[in-house]
Amino acid sequence: MTPEFAASQYVIEVIYLVASALFILSLKWMSSPTTARHGILAGEIGMVLAIGGTLLHHGIVDYKWVIIALVLGSGIGIPLGMVQMTAVPQRTALSHAFGALCVTLVGSAEFYLQTPQIPKFTMSVLSMEVILGGLTFTGSLIAAGKLQEVLPQRPITYKGQNIVNLGLLAVAIGLAVYLVLHPEAKQYFPLIVGIALLFGVFLVIPIGGADMPTVISLLNSYAGLSAAAMGFVLNSKLLIIAGALDGSSGLILSVIMCRAMNRSFTNVLFGAFGQVQTSAAAGQEAKPVRSATPEEAAAILAAANKVVVVPGYGMAVAQAQHKVRELYDLLTKKGVDVRFAIHPVAGRMPGHMNVLLAEADIPYDRLIEMDEINGDFPQTDVALVIGANDVTNPAARTDQSSPIFGMPILDVDKAHTVMVIKRGMSPGFAGIDNPLYYLDNNLMLFGDAKQFVGSIVKALGGH
Amino acid sequence: MPSNLIDALFVFMLAAFIGFEVIRHVSPLLHTPLMSLTNALDAIAVVGAIVLVGERRAPYATVMGVIAIVAATSNVVGGFFITDRMLKMFKTSRPTKAQGTKP
Numbered sequence: 001m002t003p004e005f006a007a008s009q010y011v012i013e014v015i016y017l018v019a020s021a022l023f024i025l026s027l028k029w030m031s032s033p034t035t036a037r038h039g040i041l042a043g044e045i046g047m048v049l050a051i052g053g054t055l056l057h058h059g060i061v062d063y064k065w066v067i068i069a070l071v072l073g074s075g076i077g078i079p080l081g082m083v084q085m086t087a088v089p090q091r092t093a094l095s096h097a098f099g100a101l102c103v104t105l106v107g108s109a110e111f112y113l114q115t116p117q118i119p120k121f122t123m124s125v126l127s128m129e130v131i132l133g134g135l136t137f138t139g140s141l142i143a144a145g146k147l148q149e150v151l152p153q154r155p156i157t158y159k160g161q162n163i164v165n166l167g168l169l170a171v172a173i174g175l176a177v178y179l180v181l182h183p184e185a186k187q188y189f190p191l192i193v194g195i196a197l198l199f200g201v202f203l204v205i206p207i208g209g210a211d212m213p214t215v216i217s218l219l220n221s222y223a224g225l226s227a228a229a230m231g232f233v234l235n236s237k238l239l240i241i242a243g244a245l246d247g248s249s250g251l252i253l254s255v256i257m258c259r260a261m262n263r264s265f266t267n268v269l270f271g272a273f274g275q276v277q278t279s280a281a282a283g284q285e286a287k288p289v290r291s292a293t294p295e296e297a298a299a300i301l302a303a304a305n306k307v308v309v310v311p312g313y314g315m316a317v318a319q320a321q322h323k324v325r326e327l328y329d330l331l332t333k334k335g336v337d338v339r340f341a342i343h344p345v346a347g348r349m350p351g352h353m354n355v356l357l358a359e360a361d362i363p364y365d366r367l368i369e370m371d372e373i374n375g376d377f378p379q380t381d382v383a384l385v386i387g388a389n390d391v392t393n394p395a396a397r398t399d400q401s402s403p404i405f406g407m408p409i410l411d412v413d414k415a416h417t418v419m420v421i422k423r424g425m426s427p428g429f430a431g432i433d434n435p436l437y438y439l440d441n442n443l444m445l446f447g448d449a450k451q452f453v454g455s456i457v458k459a460l461g462g463h
Numbered sequence: 464m465p466s467n468l469i470d471a472l473f474v475f476m477l478a479a480f481i482g483f484e485v486i487r488h489v490s491p492l493l494h495t496p497l498m499s500l501t502n503a504l505d506a507i508a509v510v511g512a513i514v515l516v517g518e519r520r521a522p523y524a525t526v527m528g529v530i531a532i533v534a535a536t537s538n539v540v541g542g543f544f545i546t547d548r549m550l551k552m553f554k555t556s557r558p559t560k561a562q563g564t565k566p
Contacts, residue, residue, distance in 0.1 A: 060517030073536025081544025102531040248482030351494030363556030
């Protein structure tokens with residue numbers, strides 16, 4: 001080792017150290033909207049430093065392809081950064097897939113470069129890297145396809161699905177163990193990657209649309225862990241740190257999502273929600289419901305003092321958030337106190353509703369979390385539910401036989417008046433009937449969310 | 464190698480704990496931008512791909528590495544870009560620049 005080489009190596013390590021610190025600060029500043037944008041800046045500086053430092057690496061002789069690839073990647077990244085806010089969940093899933101693709105490719109190349117002199121420990125983490133990377137790659141692609149509605153959102157299930165899935169995983173792990181012990185048997189390596197890719201597909205196809213927040217978070221965690229494993233393979237502490245941060249972030253979000261649905265990880269991954277309950281939907285049509293016109297709804301809203309709006313995925317689908325903002329503006333001008341109740345799993349990814357409402361220029365201090373607002377519903381004059389269903393279902397509190405019993409919900413039924421904008425009486429994603437709709441204080445507002453809110457706005461004297 | 468391994472495991476353990484503590488305090492309001500930011504940071508895997516391509520060890524390694532760099536860089540650029548766009552949208556109705564919502 002020449003002194004020159006050692007010196008440049010130290011410089012690179014120090015640069016990585018600074019970059020790691022910046023990454024941690026970047027996440028720390030995300031804790032509040034007032035400091036969050038500093039967080040991005042810290043992350044960007046850290047990233048530029050890390051990439052710049054890597055280019056100083058003594059072993060790098062081929063700059064041409066590196067630069068071409070960096071430019072090409074940036075070119076693809078810009079349109080991916082400009083997607084509509086409603087498309088953010090599928091964009092996020094797609095970027096998990098890209099991250100995992102990178103990790104899997106580097107891991108595979110590393111295997112072929114090092115085999116058969118690959119140390120046992122390196123081979124173990126390398127297997128972890130490609131298995132996690134492979135399943136995250138295809139799993140995220142399937143998730144993105146479901147979110148983009150290229151693939152059916154309904155869970156796709158068949159008999160013995162869980163046994164097939166676990167069997168596949170067991171085979172992949174078994175092969176990996178064999179390769180650790182016999183690194184010269186490189187013909188098995190493509191099989192490991194192939195099974196991981198297949199497993200990713202099988203893992204996500206049985207998962208339905210409403211479980212997407214958990215699945216995206218879980219895939220986020222896997223992507224992080226695979227990057228950390230790559231850090232072990234390449235002996236890069238920077239990668240280990242970034243991967244561990246991402247892995248723990250994804251894990252925390254998945255736990256929050258699971259808790260918000262009163263379900264366990266295993267239940268989300270192997271339960272295929274929405275399958276069991278399809279029969280429960282039949283035979284409920286006879287009960288009477290009360291409905292109202294936009295004009296009546298407008299009169300009720302104008303007479304209220306306190307209004308809580310409960311947005312759900314239906315609002316995103318109908319792209320109704322800008323109309324909702326107009327309604328918010330008009331009511332606020334009339335002196336009505338309007339707030340928004342955000343259920344943790346409303347929408348298709350963690351925080352989805354907040355982003356959509358913020359996009360429509362609704363101030364974020366009006367967006368209230370479930371635990372904080374639930375106590376206020378008894379003093380609320382009108383709860384206006386827009387495109388949300390299961391998260392308002394009182395059966396979760398009262399009906400032990402309900403499949404969603406125990407799930408924390410927004411207690412809209414305790415408001416003086418509840419108004420639900422809905423296309424028809426069809427049950428929600430989970431196929432569960434909502435007793436809320438038959439309550440005496442409930443009014444159904446039948447129609448498309450965007451058009452209906454638009455009509456209310458018109459009736460209130462907007463345009 | 465074994466001492467390296469132990470060091471690496473220590474680093475992983477500490478970083479995981481820091482991650483849990485830091486991210487626990489992120490307001491649910493910002494969970495979507497948080498995910499796109501961690502996504503961008505995670506794309507630091509690009510450094511591994513850069514070394515792979517730069518060292519020019521085998522043609523197949525270069526091809527795989529180039530694809531890996533493209534995929535990761537698109538995450539870096541797209542991830543930071545969209546996170547910034549999202550955060551710009553979050554505005555408060557309070558006129559003062561007081562601390563935002565509680566976590």
